[in-house]
Amino acid sequence: MASKASKARRPTISDVARHAGVSTSLVSLVLQGSPLVREPKRAAVDAAIKELGYRPSRAAATLAGGASKTIGLIIDDYRNLWFVELLHGLQAELEQHGYHVTVVDSPGDETPGNGPIDQLLSLRVDGIVVAMDPRDSMLPATWAPTVVAGWRDRIPDGADLVANDDNAGGRLAAGHLLDLGHTRIAHLTGSGGAAAHRRAGFLLRCAEAGLPVRLWGEGHGTSEEDGYQAARALMEHFPDTTAIFAANDIMAVGALAALRERGLQAPRDVSVLGYDNSPLAMSRYLDLSSIDAKSGDVGIGAARALLARMEESSRPLLRTLIQPELAPRGTTAAVSP
Structure with missing residues (x-):
């Protein structure tokens, strides 16, 4: 019968060792299925595990050494x-x-x-x-x-x-919007290495086409709220924007919310493109265009x-x-x- 202490909290490998009258290292060997453990000791450990209701963790099983896998x-x-x-x-x-x-x-x-x-x-x-x-x-x-x-x-x-290759992805995003005929293009960016590389590729491709980019959010975060706030500020300053490229899909979701707040829809009024091709983008409800980051x-x-x-x-x-x-x-x- 389990003790009151073992019922009050989850039993540990040390509890099993004390209950079986063996060391924690020997319990670890039993958990690993080691052939070095003699049968009486193994039986005592197995009985203690059953009686205490112990659920071995992989970390505990490797305390005696060896790869944890x-x-x-x-x-x-x-x-x-x-x-x-x-x-x-x-x-x-x-x-x-x-x-x-x-x-x-x-x-x-x-x-x-x-x-x-x-x-x-x-x-x-x-x-x-x-x-x-x-x-x-x-x-x-x-x-x-x-x-x-x-x-x-x-x-x-x-x-x-x-x-x-986020630089290539940024170029791909710009090329897609340019091919659709957009010339009043904005990019919602943020901090971090991935965003920086995506931004660099996007800006370079637009510069090659002779188009300035309405850049927003540099140095800030890349959450949904960041995307919402950046898109909201962007549309206040540049209400004639026809396309937005967001640094990731979740920022794009925030941008869609900001557009809806202004009575605008994608892609009827403003095209919105995300990055990552995450489950968010692939959902039938959002149907979000995105760059697949593979x-x-x-x-x-x-x-x-x-x-x-x-x-x-x-x-x-x-x-x-x-x-x-x-x-x-x-x-x-x-x-x-």
Whole structure:
């Protein structure tokens, strides 16, 4: 019968060890299925696990040593669904090699000793994929083999890079709007490496066509609210704008809300183009035109780079760019005469 203490909280590996009269290392060996454990000890641990209702965690199972077969993925915002396809690609490739992925977000309010790297190291991860602009605490990539997914402001020392070619994507976005005949074009941008590369490609392509760009949001965030506020201010200053390119899909959703607030519709009044081709863009309700960042392919590439780095830590650093594609839908159209 379980004790009152074990009922009051979730039992730990230490509780199992005390209940079975063995060490925590021996419990870990049992959880790993080690043949080194004698049958009487194994039976005592199994009985303790059953009696206490203990649910072993993968981290606890690896305390005695050996690879955890866990890869950590760090993102900065669960609300922005761009990372969904990245995660699918990452998992699909890693699962073939017996690894699973643990996702940790880093919203920016981390405390010393409790950042995403600390959380992942406590799980004894075998490798880390950074899918956000790294903070200072993430820059010395000495904790574990590391791959950065996506263009970033900074790349940790010793980390490989697998990214969508955001410069090419920005050019592709500009070309799409230019081909539709738009000449009063705006771009909602923001902070971060990906936004900077998308902005650079977009501005360059428009400059080649001899068109100025109405740029808004540089140095600010890239959330839905940021997109809404930027589009709202933009339309106040330039109400004759006929096309908006947003730095990502969630900003584009904010822009659509700002347009609706003014009684405008996409694409009848203003064409709106996002970036990432996220599940938001693909939803039938929004039907949002977007630049496909090939996030699934980035995930697969990041997984392969990480596996190679874990196998040979001294290999040359990898820098891989994956080409984006246009995903035209219902929010962009030829400019009205």
